[in-house]
Structures are given as structure tokens and as C-alpha cells.
Amino acid sequence: MTTAFDPIDLAGTRLANRIAMAPMTRNRAAAPGMVPTDAMAAYYAQRASGGLLISEGIQPSAIGQGYAYTPGLHSADQVAGWRKVTDAVHAAGGRIFAQIMHSGRIGHPSLQADGQVPVAPSAIAAPGQTFTYEGPKDLVVPRELTEAEINDTIADYSSAARNAIDAGFDGVEIHGANGYLIHQFLATGSNQRTDAWGGSVDNRIRFAVEVATAVTDAIGAHRTGLRVSPTNTFNGIAEEGTEATYRALIDAIAPLGLAYLHVCEAGPIRDISTDLRKRFDGAFILNPYTPDRPTGLDELSLIEDGTADILAYGIAFLANPDLPARLAAGGPFNEADPSTFYGGDERGFTDYPALG
């Protein structure tokens, strides 16, 4: 029987086990350049016993930044900063993919050096606030991308992917989940375009498919994964025809031969996850739905029963740098402190203790 502690070959990248760290934004990059820091290198290296670390969401362009102090992958300084992170992870025996996250309408002019309004498929604001340098601020009505700008944005994803490889990442994960730009294109509520990028299922999936194609052209399918979160309403997402949309998306990207599909379950949607997995040849990473608690010990059985190839752990990995060893031992586990999730110093970042 395969267990979560067995190795796996991820399209040529050997992972020591099937326990991945889920992508988690930690808002600790250095301003004004949004450059990864030595503390970030220490944080990821502490967690290198995970078979695969997926980085926090990283903006592929300045306008793709949705929150204060999130790192980028579009400047030479950022690439140099990430090089320290990837070197530290590799020296500790780990593997790390960069999550490329353009936040689209989740953003604020005050996060932009030139005060630009965030961009999105359509000029429809999401409800709620984002975290800026001056504290929480209401989300604004975004500016609708022109077709030329959509093509430039796709090119930003592929250039960030190239930068990720230059910075030493083992691959990239395209963030298509949780209400950010790609999800905004997929969802009918946020995408009301009447051109080739909106309306029909084929048009709404076009942006995701074009991004995946551009990234695989840039760095190879064996180094590219995609994360999606069907039915997730986070960030004001309203989907109609969820199953048809995600089926069409996965069918359209299947020929690219991506290294993995990563489903983040925001609800009891296992039937959808399983259906998508069947349509896809690469590895299947599951971040399972666990109401009212983070992914934990109970979910190890999802590898044993073949539901997933790799399990993604978020909060448990944030609070337990040696999570695989703790899972193998059946615990104990450190308690996570949500007050230090987003921003701040080393407290709640690099000071969670390992066992022993």
C-alpha cells in the first residue's frame, strides 16, 4: 500500500514524500521592491522535509499585486531574493515550486507606485477589503483589460515562470483558484465580457488555457502545475455551470501534459475533484475539504485509498516546520496563531519549534 511517506516522481522531479506545503501568502517581502528576504529563506528551508513546497502566491507583474508586502517575480532583485530561498530549500533536501498569482480585481491603487487601479476581466468590484500599507481598504471597481492587455498579461505569466526557473525553483504552480485573476475569468459573476474571453464556457476558460500554454512553452509542462478551487465563493466569486466549466478547462489543458493538477476543495465537492482527476494524466494534488479544522492526520488515508497522489497541508505546515515527522509520529502538533498569518516579523513565521 502506498502511504503519504512514500516518494513519488513528479514528472521527473523526485519528491521524498507525498506531503506538500500548500501555498500560503505571508506578506513578509521587503518593500519597496517586494523582494524575498533572508527570513523567508529560513521559513521555507525549515519546511524542506515536505516532499514539495509550494510557495506563497507571487505576483508576475506590479499590477498583479493584491496585498501589502507580497513578493514578486518580475525584477532582477526579486529573482536574486528567490535564489536565496531556493538554494536554502535545496540545501536542506527539499523541492519548491513557485505559485504565480495575479490577483486581478483583488487589489488597491495604493499598492501601486503609480496609483493604477487593479485590472480584471470586467469592471465589477468584489465585495470586501484588501490589506494595504495603510491598513484594510475597500476593494475598488477594477479596470477592464483590453484584448491587447490580456495578451500582455499572459506574457507576464510566462516571463515570471522563466524568472522562477532562473531563480532556482523546481517548477511553477499557476494559481487558478480562490477568486484571483484566472478564477475571475472562469466565473460568470466576474467575467461579463462579450468578446472571445467571456460568455461561453470555451471563452471563459480561454485565459486559463492560454496562460497554461504560455507557461509550458516557456519552462516545459513537466515543471508546470495548475491549482483550481471549483465552487469556491471566496473573494466574491459567483460561478454558474461550475462542473461544465472545470471539465472543459481540464479537458482543454490535458493535452499539454502538465506535471500536476491541484484541487483546493472549498466545500464537499469530492465528486467534482474525482471527476477532474479522471480527465487528467499527471499527478493529482488534493487540498481536501475539512470543515472547521485544517488538513491533519485523518487525511493521510486519502493517499492510502488512492484518492490523491499528493496531499497539500496549509495551516498545519505553517505551524509545524517538521510536519511530515509529526504526521508519521501521530503528533503532537503546534497550534497555529492566526494573528501572525499575514505580515509582521519572525514571530509566527520562523519561530514555530520542531520536535526534539
Ligand SMILES: Cc1cc2nc3c(=O)[nH]c(=O)nc-3n(C[C@H](O)[C@H](O)[C@H](O)COP(=O)(O)O)c2cc1C
Ligand atoms: C495564511 C494563509 C495564506 C494563504 N495563501 C494562499 C495563497 O497565496 N495561494 C493559495 O492558493 N492559497 C492560499 N491559502 C489557502 C491554502 O493554500 C489552503 O488551501 C487552505 O489553508 C486550506 O488548507 P488547510 O486546511 O490545510 O489549511 C492560504 C491559506 C492561509 C491560511
